[in-house]
Amino acid sequence: MTKRTERDWREWGGKNPFYGVLTDPMYLDINLNDEARKEFFLTGERHVEEVYSIIQSKVRPGFRAERVLDFGCGVGRVLIPLAKRAQIAVGVDISPGMLAEAKRKCSECGVTNARLIEAREMDCLDPHSFDLVHSFIVFQHIPTAEGEQLLQNLIKLMAQGGIGVIHLTFADTRSALRRAALALRVRSRLVHGVFNKIQGRSFTWPLMQMNNYSMNRIFNMLIDLHCSNVHMEFTDHGGFRVAMLYFERKAG
Numbered sequence: 001m002t003k004r005t006e007r008d009w010r011e012w013g014g015k016n017p018f019y020g021v022l023t024d025p026m027y028l029d030i031n032l033n034d035e036a037r038k039e040f041f042l043t044g045e046r047h048v049e050e051v052y053s054i055i056q057s058k059v060r061p062g063f064r065a066e067r068v069l070d071f072g073c074g075v076g077r078v079l080i081p082l083a084k085r086a087q088i089a090v091g092v093d094i095s096p097g098m099l100a101e102a103k104r105k106c107s108e109c110g111v112t113n114a115r116l117i118e119a120r121e122m123d124c125l126d127p128h129s130f131d132l133v134h135s136f137i138v139f140q141h142i143p144t145a146e147g148e149q150l151l152q153n154l155i156k157l158m159a160q161g162g163i164g165v166i167h168l169t170f171a172d173t174r175s176a177l178r179r180a181a182l183a184l185r186v187r188s189r190l191v192h193g194v195f196n197k198i199q200g201r202s203f204t205w206p207l208m209q210m211n212n213y214s215m216n217r218i219f220n221m222l223i224d225l226h227c228s229n230v231h232m233e234f235t236d237h238g239g240f241r242v243a244m245l246y247f248e249r250k251a252g
Contacts, residue, residue, distance in 0.1 A: 005143065006094055008206035013095025020098070021074040021137070023208070041105070044077035047136065051165055052085070058231040059163060059246050065131035071154055072138030073116070076102035082134065083114045090130075094119045122153065130157050133164050140169040140240065144211050148221065155225045158249040164227065166245045168213045174239035182210065210240060218245070226250045 012020030018027035018040055026036045055063045066087045073079040073091030075098050083089035083106070091114060093099050099116045106114050117124070133154050139147045151166065158164055172179055185192040186209050193203040222230065229248040236242065 005141070005146075005209070008208070009094050009141070010097065011206040012208075013093075013097030013099075013101075015097075017075050017095070017098045017101050020095075020208075021077055041077055041080070044079075045081045047078055048081035048085070051134065054231070054233065054246060055163055055165070059229055059248060063163060065163070067130045067159075068132040068134065069125070069130045069154070069157060071133070071135040071150070073102060074098045076105045076114075078134065078136060079114060080106060080109055080111055082132070083111045086132075087113060089114045090125065091116045092119055092122060125157055127156050128159050128162075131159055131162050133158050133162065133166075135165070136167045136244075137237075139167065139213065140210050140237075140242075141208060142211060143209075144213055147211065147213065148217065151218070152221060152225065155221070155227065155249060160249060162249050164245065164247045164249065166247075167242060168215075168218065168245065169210060169237065169240045169242050170212055170215050171241040172210070172212055172239065173236075173241060178239070185209075212240070215243065222247055 009020070016027075016029050018032055018037070019025075019029070021027070022040065022043065025031060027040060052063070065085065067090075068082045068086045068088070069090045069092065070079045070082055071092045073093050074095075076091060079089055079091040079102060091099070091102055093102070093116075096118065099118065102116055106112075106116075135154070139151070142150065154166075155164060181195065185195055185207055192207050196203055196205045222228075227247045227249050231246040233244040233246075234241065235244070
């Protein structure tokens with residue numbers, strides 16, 4: 001990732017790891033309590049239940065995964081319920097702070113089959129070794145050129161017959177003014193800091209950028225990497241249109 005993207009997410013992980021995953025004020029460190037933590041992790045369980053339900057009804061009836069990978073695992077919100085359904089689970093994140101929190105939560109939940117690694121260590125993972133590769137509300141925060149390369153690398157980790165579940169933003173339906181403001185904030189830390197102060201935040205509050213992906217480029221990538229049996233679920237996310245892609249990797 002770019003140095004700025006990496007720096008911003010390391011800061012989220014160090015100061016507000018839960019809010020960095022779900023941007024609800026209840027998950028800011030100053031507001032976080034036991035009830036909020038419980039609800040936070042329940043959302044992960046509900047998400048995994050939905051993912052498996054869609055895979056089994058739309059892509060592969062009776063699907064089960066022995067080895068799963070969660071890219072952008074954060075504090076383990078989704079990784080933990082995935083691990084409970086698998087023999088081995090690997091969580092990958094760029095933020096050491098989030099990985100440390102995920103490790104604590106795995107220990108608290110008695111999850112012993114999860115391995116946590118930083119994104120720069122992904123080269124140590126064996127190609128074609130995962131039955132399920134998952135990433136949710138992650139790629140939208142990664143510049144598209146880097147995100148496309150990361151997606152290629154993730155698909156290459158999928159076993160023959162493995163399932164990919166990837167969440168991508170593809171359109172920004174907000175006003176032209178709001179789109180321009182975000183573009184300025186991405187290009188200039190000074191401009192971003194000024195906007196932070198206007199919004200009542202600290203000048204150095206990290207940026208949570210949003211990036212849209214070309215679905216034509218994504219579909220061509222899936223074809224080139226021998227993926228098929230594609231199913232999509234569409235949602236809106238704060239003015240952005242989002243596709244949850246479910247697909248299967250064939251022999252190739």
